[in-house]
Amino acid sequence: MEKNTKQQNVYLSEEEKTLNWTEVQDSFKKNFGGEIYSSWLEKLTLEKEYNDYLILGVPTRFFRDWIVSRYLDKILAQIKSFKLSLNRIEFKIIEENKNTQDFTKVDEISKITEIKDSILNYNRLSPNLHFDNFMVGKSNDIAYSYSKKVCEHLSRYNPLYICGGVGLGKTHLLNAIGLKLQAENNVMFISAERFMYHFIKSIKKNDMVNFKDFFRKSSVFIIDDIQFIRGKESLQEEFFHTFNSLIEKGSQIIISADRSPMKLDRVQERIKSRLSGGLVVDIDAPDVELKIKIIKNKITEIQSQFKENINLSDEVINFISNESKTNIRELIGILNRVIAFSRVHNKELNIQDCKKILKDVFSQIRVITVDKIQNVVSNYFNIPLSEMLSQRRSRPLARPRQIAMYLAKKMTTRSLPEIGRRFANRDHTTVIHAVKTITRLSEQDDEMKKNINQVKSLLLEQ
Ligand code: ADP
Ligand code: MG
Numbered sequence: 001m002e003k004n005t006k007q008q009n010v011y012l013s014e015e016e017k018t019l020n021w022t023e024v025q026d027s028f029k030k031n032f033g034g035e036i037y038s039s040w041l042e043k044l045t046l047e048k049e050y051n052d053y054l055i056l057g058v059p060t061r062f063f064r065d066w067i068v069s070r071y072l073d074k075i076l077a078q079i080k081s082f083k084l085s086l087n088r089i090e091f092k093i094i095e096e097n098k099n100t101q102d103f104t105k106v107d108e109i110s111k112i113t114e115i116k117d118s119i120l121n122y123n124r125l126s127p128n129l130h131f132d133n134f135m136v137g138k139s140n141d142i143a144y145s146y147s148k149k150v151c152e153h154l155s156r157y158n159p160l161y162i163c164g165g166v167g168l169g170k171t172h173l174l175n176a177i178g179l180k181l182q183a184e185n186n187v188m189f190i191s192a193e194r195f196m197y198h199f200i201k202s203i204k205k206n207d208m209v210n211f212k213d214f215f216r217k218s219s220v221f222i223i224d225d226i227q228f229i230r231g232k233e234s235l236q237e238e239f240f241h242t243f244n245s246l247i248e249k250g251s252q253i254i255i256s257a258d259r260s261p262m263k264l265d266r267v268q269e270r271i272k273s274r275l276s277g278g279l280v281v282d283i284d285a286p287d288v289e290l291k292i293k294i295i296k297n298k299i300t301e302i303q304s305q306f307k308e309n310i311n312l313s314d315e316v317i318n319f320i321s322n323e324s325k326t327n328i329r330e331l332i333g334i335l336n337r338v339i340a341f342s343r344v345h346n347k348e349l350n351i352q353d354c355k356k357i358l359k360d361v362f363s364q365i366r367v368i369t370v371d372k373i374q375n376v377v378s379n380y381f382n383i384p385l386s387e388m389l390s391q392r393r394s395r396p397l398a399r400p401r402q403i404a405m406y407l408a409k410k411m412t413t414r415s416l417p418e419i420g421r422r423f424a425n426r427d428h429t430t431v432i433h434a435v436k437t438i439t440r441l442s443e444q445d446d447e448m449k450k451n452i453n454q455v456k457s458l459l460l461e462q
Helices: 002-008 021-032 034-039 061-080 102-108 111-123 141-152 170-181 192-204 208-216 233-248 269-275 288-306 314-323 328-344 351-365 370-380 385-389 395-411 416-422 428-444 446-461
Strands: 045-049 053-058 088-093 160-164 187-191 220-224 252-257 279-283
Touching (some): 034 328, 053 061, 061 328, 141 160, 141 252, 160 170, 170 187, 170 252, 187 192, 192 208, 233 252, 233 269, 288 328, 314 328, 328 351, 370 385, 370 416, 385 395, 395 446
Parallel strands (some): 053 088, 160 252
Antiparallel strands (some): 045 053
């Protein structure tokens, strides 16, 4: 257990915190401009800092929705330049007339409420991610239709396992299922990471009984990003038991992951076989047609939500759909930028404007360094960076190492010898060999191709 807590660093102590909020605010001002800054971003407060996510305080729900729909991607990218490990931001509504925040009051309430409260705080279903605003295309129609079927026939497909790369709509679907079922069922919706957080907290407090009770009493258990359990033995153990007892009492389980069950390396075989024992459906990258549909729907949504007219020509919409190559999250991020720009300049955009905005977006988020590549790759394959750079040659280390070298060659301007040096002083011929091997494999092997694309898309999100 000790090992896991250390590795994960779920909760940061004072010394481990890295963000200087004033500095971040300054960068907001510089990058968003004075107007947006003083109306919105200035009011954001830093409430809590974790290893890979933050909780920011906002004054109202409306404020939160506005920020999330317009600026979240850019805020994330901005803060990321100060904190590389960041991959998520959560918001907490700080009511002005309430000085004491419930964060500090946990000891006063019963333990079970505490788990419940924190789940409610962090894992509330988002009212905005439902089936009606999930656009369906070739890449996701199977996942979509089975997600709906699950809602009609509980326990028929059990578990339902939805897999696909980052930003392709897994969380959206899971959330939609949760919303649909929550009125008549005891729905639990949690990310594997939060599950681990509560697990560790309960162990530390010697409170496993409540933990088990709490998670096992749901009739619909939805767990997001299960790949997080890779390499974490005690978490897998607990998950396995939770899973079994839920299935035994007939609860429906829905799971998402960035890969199929059998490809979850460093996960116990018995868990993999449980995970694939129901129905596995996957989501692929969207085609242009679906991207256009998503943009159009998003525009309609924003218009009706904010009572605002948004004029984007079909030409501009097509352009954005063709330019955004990685995933739907990026697509929406770009759309928000374009809308913000047209709002600030109060005009309908043409392709030229869009090109300029996109150039900014891409040059801002796409500064890719060898360090970043090494970090993302070691994270992705769930191996310690030191091992990846070490001299050991076992396949589970050598392949990721070669992939990182390959990406360093393809995505940075570093020379082969420079790259070699960054990989624990290896020779440039080793780098050449890596580039050749991975190039060949990514042509022949779908799995390799998929891995490379996912790592790339993670890098481009940074
Ligand atoms: P994942 O969990 O797979 O990383 P998300 O579910 O978070 O991806 O999706 C990323 C963003 O794209 C979200 O804002 C989501 O609402 C949006 N999105 C994804 N797929 C669709 C879709 N088919 N229709 C509309 N929006 C989508
Ligand atoms: Mg997700």
